[in-house]
Amino acid sequence: MKHVSAFCLFLASASVAQAACFADYKARQDDPLQLHYGVVRLSDDACPSKDAAKRQIARRIAQDGWELLTVMSLSTKEPTDRQRSNAGQYYLRY
Numbered sequence: 001m002k003h004v005s006a007f008c009l010f011l012a013s014a015s016v017a018q019a020a021c022f023a024d025y026k027a028r029q030d031d032p033l034q035l036h037y038g039v040v041r042l043s044d045d046a047c048p049s050k051d052a053a054k055r056q057i058a059r060r061i062a063q064d065g066w067e068l069l070t071v072m073s074l075s076t077k078e079p080t081d082r083q084r085s086n087a088g089q090y091y092l093r094y
Contacts (some may be wrong), residue, residue, distance in 0.1 A: 021047035023074050024083055025057050027066040036066070038090030039079050047074055061094035 021042045028035050037046040040060065050071055058068040084091050 020078075021053075021074060021076055022079050023053045023057060024079070024087070026069040026072065027061050028069055029065050029067070035069075036090050037086055039083050039087045039092060040092065040094050041092055042074075047071045047076060052075060057094070 021044060022039060023042055023046075024037065024039045026035065038061075040057055042053055042056055045054055046056050053071050053074055055070060057071060061068060079087075079091070
């Protein structure tokens with residue numbers, strides 16, 4: 001029984017340690033000018049550092065020719081329905 005309790009405690013602590021980090025951002029492409037708002041899931045080491053988040057997001061979106069304009073917010077909470085709706089096709093795309 002002790003082993004089962006210890007295992008359950010281990011699982012609970014592992015899930016807390018791996019809490020998701022989300023960022024919402026704005027990006028652009030030139031020629032023609034295009035803008036988009038998006039939401040990304042980041043690695044744990046990017047939260048709560050906005051600089052680390054910027055580097056991670058910029059690297060991901062650059063593969064499709066996007067330039068990061070700004071990181072609007074970082075959060076460990078699930079994105080809201082409004083954020084999901086506003087991000088559209090850019091919700092968790094990168």
